[in-house]
Amino acid sequence: MSPLPHHDTDQPFLIHAGLSSWEPLTWSLDDWMDVLPPDVDVRVGLVHHSLPHPQWERHTEIKRIPIKELFSQSSQQFSTWAYYDYKYIHQVIPDLCQKFPWDNLGFPGRDGRDSTLWVGTSQAHTPCHKDSYGCNLVAQLYGEKTWTLFPPEQFSVALTDPV
Numbered sequence: 001m002s003p004l005p006h007h008d009t010d011q012p013f014l015i016h017a018g019l020s021s022w023e024p025l026t027w028s029l030d031d032w033m034d035v036l037p038p039d040v041d042v043r044v045g046l047v048h049h050s051l052p053h054p055q056w057e058r059h060t061e062i063k064r065i066p067i068k069e070l071f072s073q074s075s076q077q078f079s080t081w082a083y084y085d086y087k088y089i090h091q092v093i094p095d096l097c098q099k100f101p102w103d104n105l106g107f108p109g110r111d112g113r114d115s116t117l118w119v120g121t122s123q124a125h126t127p128c129h130k131d132s133y134g135c136n137l138v139a140q141l142y143g144e145k146t147w148t149l150f151p152p153e154q155f156s157v158a159l160t161d162p163v
């Protein structure tokens with residue numbers, strides 16, 4: 001495998017076949033429901049809101065719902081979205097950390113112990129922000145997600161609080 005440019009670039013890039021050994025890539029929604037806790041704390045927001053600004057996290061609420069409800073909402077039309085967001089894999093599914101290896105992503109020895117899990121319904125989102133750490137690896141395991149990335153020089157326009 002050719003060296004990965006993580007430390008040499010501030011440009012986003014794809015790692016082809018980086019997840020080829022990841023069994024969770026083949027999991028169905030039923031498989032995910034089997035491994036995740038039966039009830040989960042999710043962030044809930046409004047699909048349409050009248051706030052004069054983005055729906056910052058403090059304008060959402062946390063609710064405990066059955067995991068089945070989170071997954072069934074994905075395919076239906078709702079006025080709210082729900083996001084099981086920023087969950088540490090080692091806390092949620094501690095026995096399965098080794099199923100998320102980073103070896104082919106340029107970080108041998110790391111795995112789910114170093115990863116967070118994000119499961120959202122349609123319209124679930126995180127407000128625009130800048131992370132203060134070095135780089136971010138994203139593995140899309142089911143469904144799809146849109147990322148809007150701004151170049152570093154547009155940070156003041158793109159906005160907000162470093163996290």
Ligand SMILES: O=C(O)CCC(=O)C(=O)O
Pocket residue numbers: 118125126131136
């Ligand atoms: O996936 C998201 O909604 C946000 C992810 C994020 O902000 C992060 O990984 O730092």
